């Protein structure tokens with residue numbers, strides 16, 4: 001029996017800490033363990049330190065995970081808690097995603113200052129976001145809207161909005177809910193015309209391959225529909241080479257043994273897009289995601305992924 005506390009790795013942002021606390025609470029309940037059996041170890045990542053540039057400029061996704069993964073590989077952590085959306089599609093060879101917690105709401109929220117919805121924003125309004133996907137999807141609906149790069153924690157972004165730098169900002173509703181700030185949302189965007197980022201709203205747990213004691217611990221809190229849906233979405237991203245430089249949206253929904261996936265890639269100005277819809281057996285979640293990725297990749301042609309940074 002384990003007597004030392006399990007070491008849970010997390011970033012230090014308020015959202016990351018809330019997610020680590022939720023994970024610990026679920027594990028305590030699933031295994032009837034006291035809080036002292038879990039030590040939350042906070043690490044700062046490159047993505048936390050560099051907040052003045054778009055993520056696509058500083059190298060994209062690994063920026064939020066690298067430092068945690070190094071400490072997992074060296075055995076200094078037992079597992080790490082991540083927003084699945086921030087995970088690169090390729091993981092270090094010795095690590096894997098061992099569990100997904102039940103998914104939160106997948107939608108993006110508008111937090112409007114001068115108007116409540118994207119449609120109602122004034123002509124030429126400015127929306128703050130650093131996400132290429134959100135920029136492209138906003139411009140697709142409202143080509144007159146200007147985009148301002150907006151990074152930092154959820155709290156920082158809400159503060160910048162309230163200071164009047166922009167008319168509105170966009171955030172994952174899941175993050176707002178986990179921070180008990182959902183009342184700031186003025187519009188929830190329908191995934192059909194505003195597809196979320198692959199894996200949005202899902203917390204994942206990453207651990208060492210072959211660490212059976214940790215597998216047994218984490219398996220108890222895994223949510224199978226989330227696992228299949230997010231695996232499909234990540235396979236879609238991987239097939240598109242998931243660079244942060246291409247706006248990509250997509251979401252899978254499990255319905256009994258079935259899974260439906262809708263994906264979209266678009267140019268940064270939202271003027272050209274390629275969409276895909278696919279459905280099949282949940283057991284084939286990853287294959288379906290990969291096929292969807294290959295389908296839009298072929299439809300777009302090689303030139304689509306070049307020509308901008």
Ligand SMILES: NCc1[nH]cc(CCC(=O)O)c1CC(=O)O
Pocket residue numbers: 083084085086154170171172173174175199200201202203
């Ligand atoms: N990179 C930031 C990030 N990573 C995960 C979330 C939200 C929570 C989630 O999607 O699980 C956010 C903030 C946002 O997009 O508003």
